[in-house]
Amino acid sequence: MGGLSREREVSIASGSAVAQALQEVAQENNLEVEARIIDGPEDITEQAFAGVDMVFNLMHGVFGEDGQLQALLEDLDVAYTGARAKSSRIAFDKIKSKECFKKAGVSTPFYQTLELSQELDIDQTKAPILPCVVKPPREGSSFGVFKVTNEQEWVEALKELQATYDEVLIEQWIEGRELTVGILGTQVFPIVEIVPENGFYDSANKYPWLIGDGGAKYFCPAHLDAEVTAQVQQQALAAHQSVGVEVYSRVDVLLDEALQPYVLEINTLPGMTQSSLLPKSGEIYGLSFTELCLRIIKDSI
Numbered sequence: 001m002g003g004l005s006r007e008r009e010v011s012i013a014s015g016s017a018v019a020q021a022l023q024e025v026a027q028e029n030n031l032e033v034e035a036r037i038i039d040g041p042e043d044i045t046e047q048a049f050a051g052v053d054m055v056f057n058l059m060h061g062v063f064g065e066d067g068q069l070q071a072l073l074e075d076l077d078v079a080y081t082g083a084r085a086k087s088s089r090i091a092f093d094k095i096k097s098k099e100c101f102k103k104a105g106v107s108t109p110f111y112q113t114l115e116l117s118q119e120l121d122i123d124q125t126k127a128p129i130l131p132c133v134v135k136p137p138r139e140g141s142s143f144g145v146f147k148v149t150n151e152q153e154w155v156e157a158l159k160e161l162q163a164t165y166d167e168v169l170i171e172q173w174i175e176g177r178e179l180t181v182g183i184l185g186t187q188v189f190p191i192v193e194i195v196p197e198n199g200f201y202d203s204a205n206k207y208p209w210l211i212g213d214g215g216a217k218y219f220c221p222a223h224l225d226a227e228v229t230a231q232v233q234q235q236a237l238a239a240h241q242s243v244g245v246e247v248y249s250r251v252d253v254l255l256d257e258a259l260q261p262y263v264l265e266i267n268t269l270p271g272m273t274q275s276s277l278l279p280k281s282g283e284i285y286g287l288s289f290t291e292l293c294l295r296i297i298k299d300s301i
Contacts, residue, residue: 002039005061014272015058055080066092081300083268104242110172127154131173176256181236189281193222
């Protein structure tokens with residue numbers, strides 16, 4: 001857990017919750033199980049994994065979720081939970097994953113990409129579509145995401161992103177309900193509807209305890225009729241499978257006013273605190289937090 005990405009604190013919360021659950025289940029069942037915490041990437045060495053049977057990967061964001069850690073563990077011949085290196089790389093890259101969605105016939109918003117070289121004169125650029133969402137293609141937890149409704153906001157967003165990123169994804173803004181769908185193997189969990197307090201579900205609304213602003217309400221299962229529920233779940237599972245994600249994920253979906261679902265992205269390392277969305281939907285499905293942790297380990301083995 002941990003890491004050096006902008007999701008470090010979220011990762012620590014996930015890692016701490018899972019470690020506690022595993023330690024408790026070991027004590028309750030007199031199992032000879034040791035769950036210890038490794039804060040990466042500094043502490044990730046071959047010696048750190050001596051005697052380790054399984055790494056429960058909860059390092060969200062860059063290095064932990066983008067395939068780098070997975071490739072390192074495969075080189076060291078150490079077993080780990082969740083998506084493999086290849087599918088992690090694709091899912092973390094919103095451009096590559098959208099290409100997979102399109103090939104599989106999964107509905108996703110119209111998009112373009114733009115290189116943000118330092119030579120680019122942003123003041124002379126024009127938004128290809130308005131309103132739109134501008135975001136870095138390889139970042140997590142909605143960090144660096146801007147809703148753009150006019151040319152001034154377009155310029156402001158690009159200038160802020162240019163300082164950190166060399167490419168952005170420009171995505172058509174879809175007005176609708178924000179949903180997320182947990183998947184474990186071929187089992188699709190009940191849909192969670194997210195209702196942000198302000199605007200859309202950005203990092204401030206996701207993590208008010210971390211950023212100090214915003215918040216959201218969650219409804220699980222989402223108030224949708226059976227036909228729409230089945231369509232959203234089918235699209236989420238198809239997106240998950242199109243990228244080749246192993247074991248589990250959480251798929252973000254927008255449902256427009258015509259009840260057409262649009263898949264936005266796949267999270268291969270979703271939050272795993274007691275109050276995170278995957279455990280919330282897993283509990284409605286019938287898996288306690290501890291049972292969900294154990295299923296992820298079992299399915300990964």
